[in-house]
Amino acid sequence: MDPGVMSYSKINTYKGCPFSYFLGYGLGVIVPDNPALALGSMLHTHAKRFWDINYKSVDKFVGAFRGMYLQRVFGKLKNHQPVAFKYKDEPWIRLKQGEKMIELFYRQNIRNKEREKRPILLEKQVRAPFRGFRVLGKLDRVDELKARKKGPKKIIIDYKSDKIVPVDELEANFVYSSQFVIYRIIHKHEFKENADVYVWYLRIGRMFLIKPKPNDKNCLEKLLIEVTDDIKKDKFPMFKGFHCKSVCEYFKPICKHIKNSDKCILELERMIRKGKLKVSKNKWKKYLERKKLIFHPVSHQLL
Numbered sequence: 304m305d306p307g308v309m310s311y312s313k314i315n316t317y318k319g320c321p322f323s324y325f326l327g328y329g330l331g332v333i334v335p336d337n338p339a340l341a342l343g344s345m346l347h348t349h350a351k352r353f354w355d356i357n358y359k360s361v362d363k364f365v366g367a368f369r370g371m372y373l374q375r376v377f378g379k380l381k382n383h384q385p386v387a388f389k390y391k392d393e394p395w396i397r398l399k400q401g402e403k404m405i406e407l408f409y410r411q412n413i414r415n416k417e418r419e420k421r422p423i424l425l426e427k428q429v430r431a432p433f434r435g436f437r438v439l440g441k442l443d444r445v446d447e448l449k450a451r452k453k454g455p456k457k458i459i460i461d462y463k464s465d466k467i468v469p470v471d472e473l474e475a476n477f478v479y480s481s482q483f484v485i486y487r488i489i490h491k492h493e494f495k496e497n498a499d500v501y502v503w504y505l506r507i508g509r510m511f512l513i514k515p516k517p518n519d520k521n522c523l524e525k526l527l528i529e530v531t532d533d534i535k536k537d538k539f540p541m542f543k544g545f546h547c548k549s550v551c552e553y554f555k556p557i558c559k560h561i562k563n564s565d566k567c568i569l570e571l572e573r574m575i576r577k578g579k580l581k582v583s584k585n586k587w588k589k590y591l592e593r594k595k596l597i598f599h600p601v602s603h604q605l606l
């Protein structure tokens with residue numbers, strides 16, 4: 304399969320479970336949305352609206368968020384999948400969490416908005432070349448700090464609504480993430496200058512600087528070589544484990560019914576043909592065209 308433009312999300316999905324990469328990027332399987340991801344996406348949308356729309360008060364801002372959330376969760380919108388909540392009260396618990404985060408966001412940003420100190424970029428996808436690859440990332444926000452004496456004048460801010468938040472900068476920097484390396488690369492491509500990366504944890508309203516490491520770019524290159532090579536060779540084995548049931552939206556409709564990894568692609572095709580599984584029409588067409596030429600994507604044997 305052609306890996307195309309690579310993003311953090313593609314790398315992360317493939318590293319997490321190659322089979323889920325195949326389902327998502329190869330077939331475009333349509334499943335209900337993950338609740339945490341759906342809330343995160345609504346928070347991003349509303350944080351952008353904060354700068355675009357003149358809300359009269361914090362209550363109006365939070366109220367607008369509530370309206371959007373209820374519409375998205377219970378409104379059966381055309382271009383959105385339903386959200387796969389795991390228990391009865393989850394929609395209301397997530398709403399409460401979202402309201403708290405968005406209220407805190409308002410209070411922390413309103414002074415800057417009143418002083419017309421706006422971000423210079425919001426929610427923009429940027430592509431950039433990188434050592435023979437093309438990488439893609441979405442910058443949540445870029446601020447310009449003209450008065451800053453040390454370091455770059457621009458900062459990239461990445462919003463996170465994660466439940467687990469680091470206690471300090473040291474902990475925030477503990478794990479290497481290709482996401483922030485890609486952010487630096489695409490920012491440099493867009494603005495022709497360097498930027499610092501900060502992660503803004505919406506639950507606690509705190510930002511932590513993510514420090515670049517000396518080997519960052521080499522690690523990213525290694526990762527890209529490894530992942531794209533396997534994708535090109537159609538290596539999509541299942542990574543079954545405890546995580547499947549709790550975090551993966553493909554478990555219930557697909558993987559729960561498939562025991563043998565070698566036979567799963569045939570089972571999958573049967574489910575799609577019988578209409579038990581919705582997929583992207585374009586991707587399915589491409590898959591069938593490729594299937595005539597390629598190896599079995601899971602067992603690496605000829606179909």
Ligand code: SF4
Pocket residue numbers: 319320322323326541542543544546547548551552553554558
């Ligand atoms: S349920 Fe498990 S094996 Fe299936 S796609 Fe998800 S992570 Fe992979």
